[in-house]
Each structure stands twice: as structure tokens, then as C-alpha cells.
Amino acid sequence: MNPGDRVRVERADRTYEGVLLPSSTEAHLVVKLEGGYNVGVDRDDAAVDVLEEGVHEIESAQDAEESGSDSDSEVEFDDDLPTISLISTGGTIASTVDYRTGAVTAQFDAEDVLRAVPDLAGRANYRGRVVTNILSENMTPEVWQDLAQAVYEEIEAGADGVVVMHGTDTMQYSASALSFMLETPVPVVFTGSQRSADRPSSDNVMNAVSAVEAAKSDCAEVLVCMHASESDDDCALHRGTRVRKNHTSRRDAFETVGAEPLGTVEYDSLDVTFHREHRERGETDLAIDPALESDVELVKFTPGMDPAFLDVAEGSAGLILEGTGLGHVHTDLIPKIEELVADGTTVVMTSQCLEGRVCDRVYDTGRDLLEAGVIEGEDTLPGTAKVKLMWALANADAVEETMQTSIAGEIQRRSTPWT
Amino acid sequence: MNPGDRVRVERADRTYEGVLLPSSTEAHLVVKLEGGYNVGVDRDDAAVDVLEEGVHEIESAQDAEESGSDSDSEVEFDDDLPTISLISTGGTIASTVDYRTGAVTAQFDAEDVLRAVPDLAGRANYRGRVVTNILSENMTPEVWQDLAQAVYEEIEAGADGVVVMHGTDTMQYSASALSFMLETPVPVVFTGSQRSADRPSSDNVMNAVSAVEAAKSDCAEVLVCMHASESDDDCALHRGTRVRKNHTSRRDAFETVGAEPLGTVEYDSLDVTFHREHRERGETDLAIDPALESDVELVKFTPGMDPAFLDVAEGSAGLILEGTGLGHVHTDLIPKIEELVADGTTVVMTSQCLEGRVCDRVYDTGRDLLEAGVIEGEDTLPGTAKVKLMWALANADAVEETMQTSIAGEIQRRSTPWT
Known part of the structure; x- marks a missing residue:
């Protein structure tokens, strides 16, 4: 049994089928399910059948580290394009990107990003970073702090914008947390997906591409970028502190409460338009105040x-x-x-x-x-x-x-x- | 100092000016404030000045009882009109109606209703009843039970429809409670007011008139009737279990969640229209299951x-x-x-x-x-x-x-x- 094998894992009354990931530990097996989600299963009492060997080529963490710098990447750095940092925290959208490496602490590079979402090609130079890999109901104030620190470091390292891939359940809370913790001279854009990549109605590609365009814009705020309607016309850009998930399942679940969204990304043209006053790129210096009273x-x-x-x-x-x-x-x-x-x-x-x-x-x-x-x-x-x-x-x-x-x-x- | 006097009451750091009500007890003074609200003040340590004697003529409870039957009322019963029961629980809208009697347990009659809201004349024969007089944040499951019982008795006594006047804060909870407790063959329509009668923008008359028209309709459900927009065009009729107060102060704060409202009352014509399937008048027999597990x-x-x-x-x-x-x-x-x-x-x-x-x-x-x-x-x-x-x-x-x-x-x- 090796990472990359298709396996069937039985434990208690549950059966999981999927690809074994290298993030498995001595105590837990981590399996990528059909829908793109990772599931952790206690190795004790788990019965594992290998259904097919090596169905996915998986780099070892060491390989990934060795080939991880942009200079070694097959994707050339384009001086004319801005650099966007993609930070993954888990959830439906991240499962598209972290499919290959699977590891919860790995860096991923531009090549990984483009393999996962080919539509992102030619829009930016990409840096990738994994802060955690959790369903967002398990998000904690401690992870908000790690995430704020990661965004801070990416901007300090020269990112022209940051995209945070996040589960939709608690995205509004995390976006609020970063809104208070960070003063940012560049856009910090949260995005997620209401439907996983294996569904015909998945919103992950359009949301990711639109978020990257928003991260290249002149709005230096913490934003949430999600479908504006049930069609694939526009994404809405919501202010992180005013956004709310107002529907359990619709792709346009996210709404700005009590106002129009701050901006729009038209998917056809990928024009980014802002409808209301906002903080401009470069208006503030980068700063971080990550302390939180958790009680x-x-x-x-x-x-x-x-x-x-x-x-x-x-x-x-x-x-x-x-x-x-x-x-x-x-x-x-x-x-x-x-x-x-x-x-x-x-x-x-x-x-x-x-x-x-x-x-x-x-x-x-x-x-x-x-x-x-x-x-x-x-x-x-x-x-x-x-x-x-x-x-x-x-x-x-x-x-x-x-x-x-x-x-x-x-x-x-x-x-x-x-x- | 007598009921009907304009008084100034000082207690602790607060000063109240208004009309002393007959519902005052040995322990508490009850004062009707300018905005129409009643305030109860502990008599201990309260300093009272009478500013003007007898500014409002107030019936004694005994007088009210003696003149309270419809047969003695100056308002004639009209055989061609349906009979609507108005039940008051307090809140902004009730303060318009209960101004005269003030008492928290009194019956009020058709005359009282028409004196308070003259626009109601000619639409129905009215019966009036006070269940309680509280701001709706103080509503309790016990009051829901009293209210359900009162509605039940009014329908049993022949009311063709019931209007419940209720504070807006918890109207959705009370409407839900009655939706589960009662099976009703006639409409039971909650209404309230977001602005008190002394404001030019008050919504109390339009809401009350629209609620009476809804109570005459063929929809035998528990409904909430409130402004449909910020203008005075229409009231919306919401199903009691699906309605939510979605704004702290707007007159059109109430919305049906996840669907269009069940119906509309056009204020110009007072036409009542239903847009979706609903229980029809007479479809079910009157029944009540008021038991609640409060824990x-x-x-x-x-x-x-x-x-x-x-x-x-x-x-x-x-x-x-x-x-x-x-x-x-x-x-x-x-x-x-x-x-x-x-x-x-x-x-x-x-x-x-x-x-x-x-x-x-x-x-x-x-x-x-x-x-x-x-x-x-x-x-x-x-x-x-x-x-x-x-x-x-x-x-x-x-x-x-x-x-x-x-x-x-x-x-x-x-x-x-x-x-």
C-alpha cells in the first residue's frame, strides 16, 4: 500500500474509496475521496484493500521541496505579470489544488496551480502555500492567526495580491478576522466553492479565476469573491466584514448584508469593477496585529x-x-x-x-x-x-x-x- | 393625582412625562408616554408632579364593563359585514388602540377600535380583547398559550377572522407558536408597527387596515401582515412559520425567507391576492393543542x-x-x-x-x-x-x-x- 494507490478503507460501519495520500501518518490514513475531499481514518481497526496500484503519481515531500522553487518550475516567470500568492486552508476549492501533493504542510508551486486550474494560466505568476487543510467548520482563532501571518509574509515577500482558498461554512468569520488583524497595501481575496470539482455545476474554476483577477485589482481590502447569481455571468466582491453565507447550498449563497457588493468581476471579460468607495492599493503600509482574546x-x-x-x-x-x-x-x-x-x-x-x-x-x-x-x-x-x-x-x-x-x-x- | 392627568414622574436618574393610566397599582404607576408607550414606575422613591389635570377622559374599569357589550355600543352591528376580532398583546400598534382604556386586562369594544383607527370603519363588525400589554421582547411561551386560547375562543364565538396586534421584535416566534398550536378555519393575522403613531412615517393605520382585510380573506392560516416596501403601496402577507424580521427599523423589515410572500394587500384598492397555495377558509375544523415543553x-x-x-x-x-x-x-x-x-x-x-x-x-x-x-x-x-x-x-x-x-x-x- 503506497501513496497514489486507489484503496478501499473499512472502519466501524463506514467504507471509503479513494486515493491514498502521502499525508497519511502512522496513526491515520488520509484518503482523497471521489468528490475531492480528504478523509482521515484511524489506522487501528481499519481494514484496507488496495484496489489499483499507483493510479496517481505522487511526489514525495522531499521531491516537492527540491523542485519547489519557481526557478526550477516548468512555468516561466513572466516579468510583465503580477505575482499572486495562493494560500490554501482546505475546503471544496482547495481540494482541486492540493490533489497532487495532498500533504497538509507542503508548499505548492506554480506548476501545481496550473495543473489543477489550467484557466489560471497567463494571468499572473503564482506562489502557493498551504496553511492547513480542514473543512471550515473546524476553523479556529489559532488558524486565523496562522493565516494572517502567512498572508503577511507573502505580501512582505512581494506578492501583488493574495488569494485565500477557504471552505465556505466559516469564510465570513475568517475574512472578518483578517480584516481586523491586517493592514494591507494589496488585495486579499477569499474564495471557495459551493460544489466540488467533480460536479458539472462546480463553481470552483470561475471563482478561482475571478479571485485572481480581483487580487490584481486596486482594492486593498480583505474581500470575498463568490458567484453573484446562479448563472456563470459574474462574481461578486464582498467586503470581508459585511459578507454572509445566506444559503446552505446555492452557488450565489454569499451576499453583502445591507448594501450592494463592493465590486463585480465579469467572467466573460474578466473586468473588475468597484461600485463603492474602498481602500486603494498602496494606501496603507503592511502591518499585522494578530493578537486575539479567545474567551x-x-x-x-x-x-x-x-x-x-x-x-x-x-x-x-x-x-x-x-x-x-x-x-x-x-x-x-x-x-x-x-x-x-x-x-x-x-x-x-x-x-x-x-x-x-x-x-x-x-x-x-x-x-x-x-x-x-x-x-x-x-x-x-x-x-x-x-x-x-x-x-x-x-x-x-x-x-x-x-x-x-x-x-x-x-x-x-x-x-x-x-x- | 388621578388617571387621565398629565404627570411628570422622576425616579432614580429618569424622568417620564405622560398621562397617568388607570392600570396603575399600589406598587406601580403606569404612564402613557408621548410616543404611545406605557411605562411602569415603582411608586417607591418616585416623585410625581401633576402638570395638568384630566387631559384625557378615562373610563373606570367598571364603566368600561358596563358599556362594553356590543349592544350598548354606539357602533351598530352590520349584518352584511364579517366580524373580526382584534386581539391586543402590546407593542407599538396596540398602543394606538389601548390608549383610551389603558388597562391591561380590559375588553375593548368596536367604539374603542374606531376611535383609535377611524379608517377601520365600515370594513367589519369588531370585537376587541386584550391578552397582555408588553413589549414583545418580553413575550413568553405562557403568553403564547394565553394568546392561542384567546384566538380559539374568539373563533368559537363566531369571529370570521382574527387580527393579533403584537410588538415586532418577536412577532415571528409568536406567529410560529400559534401556527403549531391552532388548527383554524379562518385567517389569524398578526400585525404590528415599526413606527409609533406620533411619527409622520407611522405604518400603524395601513398595517391595521390591511390586516383586517386579510382577516376577511379566504386564507385560513396564521399570517403576518406588514409593509411590503418602504412606500405605502402594499402590505405583504407572510406565512407565520417562514417570516423573519430582517431589519431593525425599516417599515418593510419583515420578509418571507426563501420564497415570495404568500399574498399581498394592495392599499389603494384593498384587494387581497394570494400568490401560492394555502389552506382555504373552512378547510379544517377549529382545534387547539397549546401544550409546550418550555425546556x-x-x-x-x-x-x-x-x-x-x-x-x-x-x-x-x-x-x-x-x-x-x-x-x-x-x-x-x-x-x-x-x-x-x-x-x-x-x-x-x-x-x-x-x-x-x-x-x-x-x-x-x-x-x-x-x-x-x-x-x-x-x-x-x-x-x-x-x-x-x-x-x-x-x-x-x-x-x-x-x-x-x-x-x-x-x-x-x-x-x-x-x-
């Missing part, structure tokens, strides 16, 4: 919630409340919230409406919350507010002021008058 | 969540998870979920995407969740799923099957193919 929770209030639920936040550094309407919870919860604040927990109110601004000055419940020491999160999305509070508690002197000031476009100017 | 919590998963967070559900009858994407949480949470299920907690997965169906058969994380005993909530909205699980645990023999079967339109037919 922050988010609680969504619903009617009938037991006030004891809020005990989860006892002793926590921060708590995001996802209230109703303008930012309310049942009055019975307020004494507990007051206690949390008194004990040093920073409590920020957001709204489960998602669109519109929190305003706790209109109704009594809101005024009582303000008196209890709750900070209004303006119109920051609840998930973004959680990430921001983690960042603010570790980096800001004045946390309340920071939560009410737009750092990375997470707070929008009021779009509709209140009366 | 159900909702947890929204976000990256970085401490697995210990799930301790809040220990010993609970039910838990709704609001996962990412197709219905995922971090793999580290799965052992805890498995324990909860083993200990008898019913765990149902929904998606924070809001639109689209949960499908835990696609990825390993999902399959692990299914193996742990998690029930897929289909495309039921998370908030609706919580209410439904409270109802299912108290009323259904087969809870899993019930959660995966549409009882009141909460599960939609698949609208987009998965591949």
Missing part, C-alpha cells in the same frame, strides 16, 4: 430562554448578544447581564435582524441594557462583532470606542433615515 | 466556541443548534452532543444561513452529527424550529418524524436542485 462567546436570544443560559459567559472576557429588533432581550435577563459587566465581561449588543442598526435608546428595555453597561454594536453583523471583540480586547485600549468605530468597513454609514 | 434552548455555533458552552443544554428536553452551512459545528463539539442525546435531549440541527436546507449527509462532520443522534431540521428557520420543538415535545409521539414533516408550512418544498 468571547456569542449568545442568540430567543423567547423562552432561561436566564441561567447566560451563565455560559460567567468569567468570560467578552459576550456578544444577538438580540431582537433594535437590540433587546427579555427584561428578566438584564440583572444577569449587569452582573457580568460588573464582573468584567465586555457585553456588546447586536441584532438577529442582521440588517439595520442597533439602537437601545428608543425603548425602556434598551435603556435598561445601556444602564447595565451593554455596548451598542451599531450595525455590525453578530458574527463579525464576535471576531472584532476578540480582536479589540487583545489590541485596543478603548474597547467600547473601538466597537463603535468602523475599523474595516464593518459599520456602515446609516443608509435609511430612522424616521 | 428547549437554541445555541448558535460560531468559530472559537468553547465546547463547554453546550453545558447549557445539560438535562434540557430539547436543543436547537444553529450550525454553519449545510448544518455543521466544530468536530470538537460532537462528543458533547452525543452525550446530550444519550441523556435524553432531543437535538435538532438548523443553519445560520437561514435560507436553504440542512443536509448532514454530504460531509464527514454532518455524518458524525447524524451518528451522534442529531435530527436534521430540513429548511425550518432556527427560531421556528425552537418553537416547533417545544410544541412537538409536548404533543407529538414521534418527535423526529414531526420535526421533518411540515405541520404549518415551516418546511418548504425544495426550490432549487442540489446539483
Whole structure:
């Protein structure tokens, strides 16, 4: 049994068929499934049949390292093209690119990229880097920090733009995290795929190509590039702090909440257009503030919630409340919230409406919350507010002021008058 | 100091000015503020100035009772018009109607209704009833039960339709609750107001009139009737289990998730049109199943969540998870979920995407969740799923099957193919 063999692995009640990857360890087999996903299987109690030997040629990690520099690559460096760094974190889209090397810590080179997505040829010089290889529901604040560091290093090494390949489940949280952690003079574009490469409806090629074009653009922000509609006409470019996955399965699941997307990549022409004000390439110097306070929770209030639920936040550094309407919870919860604040927990109110601004000055419940020491999160999305509070508690002197000031476009100017 | 006097009340750091209401008790003063809201102030330590005596004529509870029957009302019963029952629970819209009586348990009559909203004249014979008078963030499962009982009694007494006036914060939860608790042969239409009656942009009259017209229609479902756009053209009629307040302040905050609204009330003509299949007037007999299991919590998963967070559900009858994407949480949470299920907690997965169906058969994380005993909530909205699980645990023999079967339109037919 060798990497590259097609195998059938049986363990407990499950059977997996796919290609054995070199990232297998003494404890785990890693198998690339038909759909392009990797699965890790405990070697103990696993029964393995080799169905066909050497169906995929797989470089050893050593070979990859030896041939990994651009100078050895078959793909020539083109002085007239910008250099785009592709960073892989896992998920459906990365599975297209990391198919060949499989390893979770390997570098990959321009040749690997072009073999995986031939449509990328001629658009840029490519650098490749793998930060992790996980389904994005398993993303953690620690990986956000590794990812921010990797993006920082790539830009420092001269990348003219960065594309981050990421699972779609938590892409909005990671894009928010990098929006706060990094000041970037070049575009940092997250992209992913809602359908794997083996499906006729896969969106991975169009999203990857569009993301590369966006990474070459003049918008020096953290963006998310995904299908704008169910057709293959355009990709939308969303600001990382305002984007939300609003559908479980559609290719155009990602939307900017409360505004039009920042920009569009037309797939036919690959023209990149921006519709609203944004930070320009080179406007800021590269900087990184990756510290995070990990002890922050988010609680969504619903009617009938037991006030004891809020005990989860006892002793926590921060708590995001996802209230109703303008930012309310049942009055019975307020004494507990007051206690949390008194004990040093920073409590920020957001709204489960998602669109519109929190305003706790209109109704009594809101005024009582303000008196209890709750900070209004303006119109920051609840998930973004959680990430921001983690960042603010570790980096800001004045946390309340920071939560009410737009750092990375997470707070929008009021779009509709209140009366 | 008497009910009807304009007063200034100072307590702690707050000052309230308004009309003293007869619902004041020995312990609390109840003051109707300028905006139409009632505020309760502890009599202890409160300083009260009477600014002007008897600015509002207020009936005593006894007078109200004596003159409360329709036969004594100045408004004549019209045999050619249907009878609509207006039930008040509080919130911005109710404050228009309950201004005169103020009391929280009083009946109000057709005269009161027409004095508050003259535009309602000539559309129906009205019955009025107050279930409670609270801002809707303070709504509880117990009040849902009282409300269901009141609606049941009104229909049993011959109402051709029911309008429920409700605060907008938790209207979707209450509408869901009544959708599951009641089988109704007539329309039950929730309405509310995003702007109070004293604002030029108030939506209360148009919403109330449209709701009455919807209550006269042939759609025997629990509906929500609110502005369809920021203009005063149409109200939308949303199915109670699929509606969501998607903006903190806009008049058209309410939307049907994942579909067009069920119907429209054109304000000019007051024509009521339905765009999709619905239950017809008289199709079902009146029935009520108001039992609820109150020990159900909702947890929204976000990256970085401490697995210990799930301790809040220990010993609970039910838990709704609001996962990412197709219905995922971090793999580290799965052992805890498995324990909860083993200990008898019913765990149902929904998606924070809001639109689209949960499908835990696609990825390993999902399959692990299914193996742990998690029930897929289909495309039921998370908030609706919580209410439904409270109802299912108290009323259904087969809870899993019930959660995966549409009882009141909460599960939609698949609208987009998965591949």
C-alpha cells in the first residue's frame, strides 16, 4: 500500500474509496475521496484493500521541496505579470489544488496551480502555500492567526495580491478576522466553492479565476469573491466584514448584508469593477496585529430562554448578544447581564435582524441594557462583532470606542433615515 | 393625582412625562408616554408632579364593563359585514388602540377600535380583547398559550377572522407558536408597527387596515401582515412559520425567507391576492393543542466556541443548534452532543444561513452529527424550529418524524436542485 494507490478503507460501519495520500501518518490514513475531499481514518481497526496500484503519481515531500522553487518550475516567470500568492486552508476549492501533493504542510508551486486550474494560466505568476487543510467548520482563532501571518509574509515577500482558498461554512468569520488583524497595501481575496470539482455545476474554476483577477485589482481590502447569481455571468466582491453565507447550498449563497457588493468581476471579460468607495492599493503600509482574546462567546436570544443560559459567559472576557429588533432581550435577563459587566465581561449588543442598526435608546428595555453597561454594536453583523471583540480586547485600549468605530468597513454609514 | 392627568414622574436618574393610566397599582404607576408607550414606575422613591389635570377622559374599569357589550355600543352591528376580532398583546400598534382604556386586562369594544383607527370603519363588525400589554421582547411561551386560547375562543364565538396586534421584535416566534398550536378555519393575522403613531412615517393605520382585510380573506392560516416596501403601496402577507424580521427599523423589515410572500394587500384598492397555495377558509375544523415543553434552548455555533458552552443544554428536553452551512459545528463539539442525546435531549440541527436546507449527509462532520443522534431540521428557520420543538415535545409521539414533516408550512418544498 503506497501513496497514489486507489484503496478501499473499512472502519466501524463506514467504507471509503479513494486515493491514498502521502499525508497519511502512522496513526491515520488520509484518503482523497471521489468528490475531492480528504478523509482521515484511524489506522487501528481499519481494514484496507488496495484496489489499483499507483493510479496517481505522487511526489514525495522531499521531491516537492527540491523542485519547489519557481526557478526550477516548468512555468516561466513572466516579468510583465503580477505575482499572486495562493494560500490554501482546505475546503471544496482547495481540494482541486492540493490533489497532487495532498500533504497538509507542503508548499505548492506554480506548476501545481496550473495543473489543477489550467484557466489560471497567463494571468499572473503564482506562489502557493498551504496553511492547513480542514473543512471550515473546524476553523479556529489559532488558524486565523496562522493565516494572517502567512498572508503577511507573502505580501512582505512581494506578492501583488493574495488569494485565500477557504471552505465556505466559516469564510465570513475568517475574512472578518483578517480584516481586523491586517493592514494591507494589496488585495486579499477569499474564495471557495459551493460544489466540488467533480460536479458539472462546480463553481470552483470561475471563482478561482475571478479571485485572481480581483487580487490584481486596486482594492486593498480583505474581500470575498463568490458567484453573484446562479448563472456563470459574474462574481461578486464582498467586503470581508459585511459578507454572509445566506444559503446552505446555492452557488450565489454569499451576499453583502445591507448594501450592494463592493465590486463585480465579469467572467466573460474578466473586468473588475468597484461600485463603492474602498481602500486603494498602496494606501496603507503592511502591518499585522494578530493578537486575539479567545474567551468571547456569542449568545442568540430567543423567547423562552432561561436566564441561567447566560451563565455560559460567567468569567468570560467578552459576550456578544444577538438580540431582537433594535437590540433587546427579555427584561428578566438584564440583572444577569449587569452582573457580568460588573464582573468584567465586555457585553456588546447586536441584532438577529442582521440588517439595520442597533439602537437601545428608543425603548425602556434598551435603556435598561445601556444602564447595565451593554455596548451598542451599531450595525455590525453578530458574527463579525464576535471576531472584532476578540480582536479589540487583545489590541485596543478603548474597547467600547473601538466597537463603535468602523475599523474595516464593518459599520456602515446609516443608509435609511430612522424616521 | 388621578388617571387621565398629565404627570411628570422622576425616579432614580429618569424622568417620564405622560398621562397617568388607570392600570396603575399600589406598587406601580403606569404612564402613557408621548410616543404611545406605557411605562411602569415603582411608586417607591418616585416623585410625581401633576402638570395638568384630566387631559384625557378615562373610563373606570367598571364603566368600561358596563358599556362594553356590543349592544350598548354606539357602533351598530352590520349584518352584511364579517366580524373580526382584534386581539391586543402590546407593542407599538396596540398602543394606538389601548390608549383610551389603558388597562391591561380590559375588553375593548368596536367604539374603542374606531376611535383609535377611524379608517377601520365600515370594513367589519369588531370585537376587541386584550391578552397582555408588553413589549414583545418580553413575550413568553405562557403568553403564547394565553394568546392561542384567546384566538380559539374568539373563533368559537363566531369571529370570521382574527387580527393579533403584537410588538415586532418577536412577532415571528409568536406567529410560529400559534401556527403549531391552532388548527383554524379562518385567517389569524398578526400585525404590528415599526413606527409609533406620533411619527409622520407611522405604518400603524395601513398595517391595521390591511390586516383586517386579510382577516376577511379566504386564507385560513396564521399570517403576518406588514409593509411590503418602504412606500405605502402594499402590505405583504407572510406565512407565520417562514417570516423573519430582517431589519431593525425599516417599515418593510419583515420578509418571507426563501420564497415570495404568500399574498399581498394592495392599499389603494384593498384587494387581497394570494400568490401560492394555502389552506382555504373552512378547510379544517377549529382545534387547539397549546401544550409546550418550555425546556428547549437554541445555541448558535460560531468559530472559537468553547465546547463547554453546550453545558447549557445539560438535562434540557430539547436543543436547537444553529450550525454553519449545510448544518455543521466544530468536530470538537460532537462528543458533547452525543452525550446530550444519550441523556435524553432531543437535538435538532438548523443553519445560520437561514435560507436553504440542512443536509448532514454530504460531509464527514454532518455524518458524525447524524451518528451522534442529531435530527436534521430540513429548511425550518432556527427560531421556528425552537418553537416547533417545544410544541412537538409536548404533543407529538414521534418527535423526529414531526420535526421533518411540515405541520404549518415551516418546511418548504425544495426550490432549487442540489446539483
